[in-house]
Structures are given as C-alpha cells and as structure tokens.
Amino acid sequence: MADRAASEDLTEVQSNGNGAAREFVEEWRDVAYNCFSSGHKFCREVCPVMQVTRDERHTPTAFHANVVAMEKGHLSIEDVAEDYVHCTMCGACELRCPNTLFTGDFYRFRQRTVDVVKAARALAVKEGIHQKDWKRWAELTDRWGNEPVLGWTKETSGSKVRAWAAGLDIPTGGETVLFADCEAAFKRPSVPRAVALILREAGVEFGLMDQQWCCGGPMWETGYVEIAHKMAEHNMLDWRKTGTRRVICLDPHDYITIIENYPSLDASFDEFEIVLAVDEIAEQIRDGKLRLTTPVERTVTYHDPCRLNKRMGVWQSPREILRAIPGLTFVDVDHVTQWSYCSGAGSNLGVAKPELTAEISRRRVAKVRELDGVDTLVSACPWSERPLTEQGEAQGIEVYDIFELVAEAAGFEV
Amino acid sequence: MAVALLDSVVDELTAICGPDHVFTGRSATFNRARVPAPFPVHKWDEHVPSAVVLPTSAHQVSEVVKMANRHRIPVVPRAGATGLTDGAVPLRHGIVVDVKLMNQILDLDHENRTVTVGPGINMLKLNEELRKHGYIYPDNPASYPCSLVGGRIGTSGWSLIGARYGHTRDLVISFEIVLPTGEIVRVGDGGGRTVRKSSSGYQLKHLFMGHQGTLGIVTEATLELVPRPEAEFSAFFAYGDYMDAWRATGDLARSGVATLAGVVLFDEWKLAYLRRDDEAYIPQPESIKGVIACASYGNADEVRIGAKRLLRIGNASGGVYLGDEISQGDWASRHDRYATPQHGRTRDGQVALMSWHCEDASIPYSELPAVREEWHAIAAKLRERFDMFDDWGMFAYTNGAFKPWGDYLTEIDIGIWETRWDEETWAAWVDAKRELARVSIEHGGSISACHGSCREGEVDLVPAELGGGFEVMKTIKRGLDPNNIMNPGKYLLDQAYEEA
Numbered sequence: 001m002a003d004r005a006a007s008e009d010l011t012e013v014q015s016n017g018n019g020a021a022r023e024f025v026e027e028w029r030d031v032a033y034n035c036f037s038s039g040h041k042f043c044r045e046v047c048p049v050m051q052v053t054r055d056e057r058h059t060p061t062a063f064h065a066n067v068v069a070m071e072k073g074h075l076s077i078e079d080v081a082e083d084y085v086h087c088t089m090c091g092a093c094e095l096r097c098p099n100t101l102f103t104g105d106f107y108r109f110r111q112r113t114v115d116v117v118k119a120a121r122a123l124a125v126k127e128g129i130h131q132k133d134w135k136r137w138a139e140l141t142d143r144w145g146n147e148p149v150l151g152w153t154k155e156t157s158g159s160k161v162r163a164w165a166a167g168l169d170i171p172t173g174g175e176t177v178l179f180a181d182c183e184a185a186f187k188r189p190s191v192p193r194a195v196a197l198i199l200r201e202a203g204v205e206f207g208l209m210d211q212q213w214c215c216g217g218p219m220w221e222t223g224y225v226e227i228a229h230k231m232a233e234h235n236m237l238d239w240r241k242t243g244t245r246r247v248i249c250l251d252p253h254d255y256i257t258i259i260e261n262y263p264s265l266d267a268s269f270d271e272f273e274i275v276l277a278v279d280e281i282a283e284q285i286r287d288g289k290l291r292l293t294t295p296v297e298r299t300v301t302y303h304d305p306c307r308l309n310k311r312m313g314v315w316q317s318p319r320e321i322l323r324a325i326p327g328l329t330f331v332d333v334d335h336v337t338q339w340s341y342c343s344g345a346g347s348n349l350g351v352a353k354p355e356l357t358a359e360i361s362r363r364r365v366a367k368v369r370e371l372d373g374v375d376t377l378v379s380a381c382p383w384s385e386r387p388l389t390e391q392g393e394a395q396g397i398e399v400y401d402i403f404e405l406v407a408e409a410a411g412f413e414v
Numbered sequence: 415m416a417v418a419l420l421d422s423v424v425d426e427l428t429a430i431c432g433p434d435h436v437f438t439g440r441s442a443t444f445n446r447a448r449v450p451a452p453f454p455v456h457k458w459d460e461h462v463p464s465a466v467v468l469p470t471s472a473h474q475v476s477e478v479v480k481m482a483n484r485h486r487i488p489v490v491p492r493a494g495a496t497g498l499t500d501g502a503v504p505l506r507h508g509i510v511v512d513v514k515l516m517n518q519i520l521d522l523d524h525e526n527r528t529v530t531v532g533p534g535i536n537m538l539k540l541n542e543e544l545r546k547h548g549y550i551y552p553d554n555p556a557s558y559p560c561s562l563v564g565g566r567i568g569t570s571g572w573s574l575i576g577a578r579y580g581h582t583r584d585l586v587i588s589f590e591i592v593l594p595t596g597e598i599v600r601v602g603d604g605g606g607r608t609v610r611k612s613s614s615g616y617q618l619k620h621l622f623m624g625h626q627g628t629l630g631i632v633t634e635a636t637l638e639l640v641p642r643p644e645a646e647f648s649a650f651f652a653y654g655d656y657m658d659a660w661r662a663t664g665d666l667a668r669s670g671v672a673t674l675a676g677v678v679l680f681d682e683w684k685l686a687y688l689r690r691d692d693e694a695y696i697p698q699p700e701s702i703k704g705v706i707a708c709a710s711y712g713n714a715d716e717v718r719i720g721a722k723r724l725l726r727i728g729n730a731s732g733g734v735y736l737g738d739e740i741s742q743g744d745w746a747s748r749h750d751r752y753a754t755p756q757h758g759r760t761r762d763g764q765v766a767l768m769s770w771h772c773e774d775a776s777i778p779y780s781e782l783p784a785v786r787e788e789w790h791a792i793a794a795k796l797r798e799r800f801d802m803f804d805d806w807g808m809f810a811y812t813n814g815a816f817k818p819w820g821d822y823l824t825e826i827d828i829g830i831w832e833t834r835w836d837e838e839t840w841a842a843w844v845d846a847k848r849e850l851a852r853v854s855i856e857h858g859g860s861i862s863a864c865h866g867s868c869r870e871g872e873v874d875l876v877p878a879e880l881g882g883g884f885e886v887m888k889t890i891k892r893g894l895d896p897n898n899i900m901n902p903g904k905y906l907l908d909q910a911y912e913e914a
Contacts, residue, residue: 033755033767033833034755034756036832037755037758037767037769037832038450038754038769038770039450040450040496040557041450041494042559044494044560045536045539045559045560054468054515055442055468056512057445059445062441065448066441066445068455069458074440074444074458075440075441075444079441083441098754099754102693102694103693103756109756370546
C-alpha cells in the first residue's frame, strides 16, 4: 500500500455500478475528494437551502461525500437522487469553500459543487430516476421550444416568444440580437420591453432571433442534457442564419448557460460575443449615450442575483446603474454579505420544491424589511423576480427589475 | 452496516418528532456518520446510525431519549459535526439526534447582557444578528463559520481570542440539557439563567462542558454578550531562531495588556510548509525560523495604548515587525487558515489530496520547545513508513482565558491522504496518536485543549492523564446514564458498566 504509485488509487473503483454510474464516479471523485478531505463545511451556513432545511443531506459537503460513498459502494444514485434536488446552483458554497479561498487566488481554483450537482442530476435522468415536475417541464420545453413558464397548459412556443415586442418594430437578426429569456418573454414582458427601449434610446442597433428557443440552461441544470443540446444547437443555428455575431442577454441564467455550455458543442463558438445587458447598459450610461433624467422617487435595495454575483463576480455594473438613476435612494447591502442570500428560484427548484423556494424568498424579502425606509427591492434576474414578487406582496415590498427602473428613468412606460 | 430499528421504534420516533423529521434512509444515515477528523473511510459502514431525528424542541429531545433509554438504543447527539475528535460519530449505530433545526435566537436580554439560543445556531450567524445591537458573542474557533453552539459545549471549545474574552466555558453562562434518562435540567454556576458566578451547590456547568455527548443533549444555552469592539490591532513578528520566538511569545503573553486577545507562535516546520504550499501566505526569507502573531481588541483608546506596548515588546525581543499587510491580512484570514487538501505532498513532492488533522494538546509554556521536537519526530517516523502522511508544522496558541501566560494550545498539523487508509495504515496512525498523547502527558500537559480526547489511540491514555478523576467520571456516567445509551463507546466509559 505504502509504495503504490500516487495515481493507482484513483483508478480503483470498488463500486459495482453500471457504466453510467461508474463514469460519473470516475469523472467526479477527485473533485469530491477535494471537499471530503477538507470537510470543514464552511459552505453550510451560506447555503440558502440549508438555511431552511438544516438537513445534512442537502449540504454541499454531502453532495461531494455521496460521490466518495458511491465509489466505495455504500450509496447508489437511487439513494441520493432526491437529495440533489435541494440546490439552487447559486454557487455560494463554492465561494465560501476554504479550497477556493486558499488556492483560488494563485491557481484560479474553484471548488466545483454546482457541476457535481448537475452531473448527479444527469446521472439520475440517465438511470430513469425522474422528479415528476422536472420531467414534465423538460418534455414541454422540448415540445414547445420554450419553458412552460405560464403553467402546464399555456403553450410557450417559438412562434409566441416575440409577443412581448409587439409594436416595437424590432427587426429579425442582424449583427446584434437581444436574447429574451423564457421567463422574461412570457411571464414578465415588461423586462424585455424595457431593455429594448433602453438599448434603442442609447443608439444600439439590434434585432431579435428568428425563432428563439430556451437557452437550455434549466435542461442542463435538471439533468435533461439531450434536450439542452438540442436547444443550444438550434439557437446557434438561428444566430448563424441571420448573420448574428453578438448576443445581448438580459437574464443571467441565459448568459451563464451560453458561455459555460455552448462552447463545448461548437468548435466555432468563438465567433460569437455574448454580452450581459447590465454590463452593456452600465457602459452606455457611463459613456453618456443613455441619459437618465426622469426622477424615480423610491428607496431601493439591490438583490444580487446569484449567477451574476456568486457565479460570475458581476456586482458592480448593477450598482453603477442604480446610482445613476435620479431621485433614487439606494440602500446597498454589500455583495459579500449577499453570498448567503438567494431568491430560491435557481435551477428550477421552484418547480420541484415550490414550498422551499417560497421560504427562501420569504427570508430574502424579510432582510429587505430590516433596512430603514426601503420600499423597493430591485433585482436583475427575471427568475428571481417571480418568487420575490410573491413574497414582496405579502410583506409590503415592491419588486422591480433593474431595467424596468432604468426605462422609467429614461422616460419610458413599460 | 447499521442495525435496522424495529418498525415500532421508528413509529415512536415519528410520533415524537413528526414524519418530516425522522429518517432511516441510506443517504440520511451515511451522511451523519462522519466528522472532519480522520475518518476510517474503509470502514464507513461501521459508523452508520440506524435512524436520524431532527427535533425542534427540548420536549421532543427528551421524549426521544426516554424512548431510547426504555429500549436500550444508543443515542448520539450531533450539532455541526465539525469536530476534530469523533464525538458526533456513532460508534454503536443507534439514533442520531441532530439539533440543527434548533437554531433560533430565543431571547435577547439587553439589561443583563445575555442571549439565549438553541444549540443548532452558528456563531457567525448569531453575530450577524447581534451586530445590529452593538454586541458580539466572541466564541471564535477556526471553525467559526460552521461549528454550532451545541457542539461548542459538547467539546468545551477554545476561542482564538480567548485571552481577552474567554473560551466556550467562560462564555456560556448556563444551559439546558436533556439527561440520558430524559429529564430536562438547567445547569449553570448556580440556579439563575443569567447568573455568572454562584457558590450555590455543585458547579454543574463544568461537568457538562466537554462531555462529548456522553452525558446528554444540550437543548438551549444562555450566552454572554460583549460590546462589539471598536478596534482591532494585530502584529506579526519574525525571528531567526525558534527559541527567540518562543521567549518573545512568553514576553507578550505575560505583558498584562488587558486588550490582548491571543498570541500565536509558528515554528519553522510551519513556516516551511506555508512557504512551500500556501498561496495566500506572503513568504518570508529562509532565514526566518519563527513567527509570532498577536492581536488585541477593545475600545479604540485602550487598543491604541496596548498596541504600543505590544510593538515595544516585539521589537525588544529581537523580532522584526512584518508590516501591516501581513499583520492585518493574515490575521483577517485566520478562519480560513485551515490547510486545504491541495497542500499535501508525497515524499517526492507530488501533490496529493490530504485532509488536515490537528493534534491539540494543552502544554505548559516551559515545555513547548521539548514537545515540539518529540512531536515532529513522531510525525517524521510516520511519514517515513507510509507515504500518505505529511508534517504541516506546529502552532502554539495562548490557552488561558484572561491570564494567557500558563499553557498553550499546542497543535501539530498532519496531512493525511485519507483515500489510502487500510488496516495497517490506520493502526499506525492510531499508534502515532497515542504517542503524541503520551508526550503531552509526560510533559505535564493534557491530551486535548479543545477537541476532546476520546478518539482511538489517545483515549487509551485518558485514565493516565486524569488518574482518580477518571474513576469519578465513571461513577458519574453510571449514575446519570444507567443503561449506557448516551453516545456509548466514547472515552472508555464502557468500563463504568463492566465494574458495576
């Protein structure tokens, strides 16, 4: 034992699992051992799910330990599939991990927990273990092209995905397109309308996709990888068909999905530039191309969407935008404190466990109420705005998308 | 593999805690078998509980314990499960009582300066609430972001700023505990929940501090509130010789500066390790063989004056002040200064994922140099035999509350490549632990300052360390837990029943 070469241990799989399970363990055990060997659990108290359930099965630590236990033959995907539902993929655990903090600076290392959860969910689907409503969600997304954000019976097809733009006379395709997320396009159309009006005001030329499908993000996140590939390939084909090179994403989920997942499907992906609308609009304001002159008399605080703040380190642009809105009183809560905040909406948790999403959101809105005089919570993520709005209504806090406020400050009604 | 409980027992648990708070599934039980202490992963299934409950009240805990006592089923309390000994590891399966849902702030008493909480609350989370009122609860271990109040009591924890504010035993004023027979009692210095000093009756608070779950389950605790300090001062000094650094550590600790919160001594192995592998560490030249960190907290004017004296002592002792960036930055990162797995190296320098094990004896100041030599020799022997252990160096921290000059929490950090455990290497490790413990006792110390000393190897020497006190422990254990249901197998306490 003592003299064995270092690599030998890592090729030894005691699990009797089948091909897919074995592949999963082989791919993820090193990552899992990174956590298992550390075992410090700094992730627990920042995890939005753990703050509610307090159940050790839902800790990021458990998500890694399970892989080790699977390797040793103690657990199987059947034992743990349901545990892995309890994650919004917010990324707080990865940031708070001592492995990230103390090897991150130099090696750019980041403990990969979100990816482990994604892989475990994909394995579950491969093994025929489904969460009922995730399966239904995936089937309808596959059938309609967009996610069933309006309920199980209201079709969200590719032909209706541009309905929000009625009367705006936006062309199809072109060098730059605005990618309007499913939730925004169908459920909160004021957001894409606001973005379109602001971009136009700033002189940005852009079109819409001919047939925009779901970005595929929730399919990757819930394990329906084949459908995700289909969506992504369709979207890239659509961009090429209309000569598009630049894609502006108004939703952080779309942005992270496209930059993280699309490149592996397409060798020429580099020909596209993917841009976040918050960055684009902050720049237009900075450069004086977008002038905000209509006062917005509100006292607001900002909700750092997890995929912007925790997953991609984008927290400055939205604050810059809010500080440029006249009349607005901005009570900021710093982005590190917000590592432990979440709306609970991420990775379709709200579809599988609506009561958990509601509780996470309730606690997030309660944090707003602790701030003196704040009447409005501003987010920059349409997915978060659904549960936050529901809880805001119950707690007397209005919830706005940042672009809705920018449009108002630019003199538009959306 | 876990022994399955009778269906009727599971039904009883469900009746007590509710169907959503009782688990018998594989992932629920496997994920409550281990703690970060070296864990025999090759024998994982020997430590799996039969059931897990997440109670929400002292009454539920009491009913679970009474039921377990009736049926003679082992009960193992579990709070954060971040301990570095195996208090929360179920050695005999049974029922794990996981208190994480009991994490509420129950009462904030501004007049008497106390906060009463459930055992499942974390100190960082508690302080997020307390800061709004200008207080802190200054129990500050390396596990500050993850350990929970219940576990701090169960292990009698140590705080990095304990020289100023005291350790867990000084900061917990009183608490409620469910005894192994199910009675709910409150223990403190005396009777009143917020009384800090009493001479009424036995001092039962201390009895239940550090019991490692063998005497009951804490269900509520009343804690000290401290004014949130206005100022922090930290200073790092470097020395060309370990003995000079050791002498200076003593000078600082004996300075009598009231705001002094702690002094930490790094030895040359630790410095070499940090130079080698810790990317966040700002390396000093090879000629540096000892570093000291000290810190103070309190009102700004007092900290400022105290800081001048600490700097004077550091300089007078031949130390080189390492500058503000290291002094402030390194101190600020102290909670994350756990060694990370990527820092492990095999003998030929290859990175191997190693877990961090930290031995934590209490050693008298005078003995630190000698213990250090003997401990490193033990670690070297282990590494020589098996290329899965790595010596990550030693720290010594002031250990006394308020009067920090006597003994030191003495820590050797050993990296262990845990995926390589087998019977032979595990046995060698257990032997090494016993050796480390033996050295501590021979030098007039104690096996553990804060983790507890109930793990394989070291535990064999607990009777030697405690002498007649261990006999008293057994008598108490038998008296309070007649059926040996509370965390059985820990601290050699089974002996209490063999003799009965």
